Amino acid sequence: xAGLILAVALCALGCGRQxxxxxxxxxxxxxxxxxxxxxxxxxxxxxxxxxxxxRFLDTIAGRMNDSLxxxxxxxxRTGHCTDPNASYEPATRTVTLCYELFKFLSERFSGEEGGxx
Numbered sequence: 762x763a764g765l766i767l768a769v770a771l772c773a774l775g776c777g778r779q780x781x782x783x784x785x786x787x788x789x790x791x792x793x794x795x796x797x798x799x800x801x802x803x804x805x806x807x808x809x810x811x812x813x814x815x816r817f818l819d820t821i822a823g824r825m826n827d828s829l830x831x832x833x834x835x836x837x838r839t840g841h842c843t844d845p846n847a848s849y850e851p852a853t854r855t856v857t858l859c860y861e862l863f864k865f866l867s868e869r870f871s872g873e874e875g876g877x878x
Contacts, residue, residue, distance in 0.1 A: 793822070825837075840857045844859070846862055
């Protein structure tokens with residue numbers, strides 16, 4: 762559940778449109794959010810292709826770059842996990858959004874408009 766909270770928080774942070782204050786950093790010093798689509802097992806291959814085609818992570822990264830100033834790059838990536846979750850790895854500055862999380866959320870909201878996998 763903590764991963765779900767992380768994913769929602771990242772999306773919420775990325776939805777703002779105002780330019781962030783630079784906090785004294787020049788644009789050359791600021792980091793960026795960078796999208797990376799990890800490989801997918803056959804079960805998720807079509808779903809991954811849809812994420813790439815619709816530039817899902819690129820859109821989130823762009824909105825977060827427009828909203829936040831960070832000191833170093835952070836990678837937003839998709840990948841496989843044991844559980845439907847999301848995680849942050851400080852050593853590599855990587856947020857991983859699990860394909861299993863997307864499936865869980867899709868199944869959870871499949872009866873609602875826009876839901877489904």
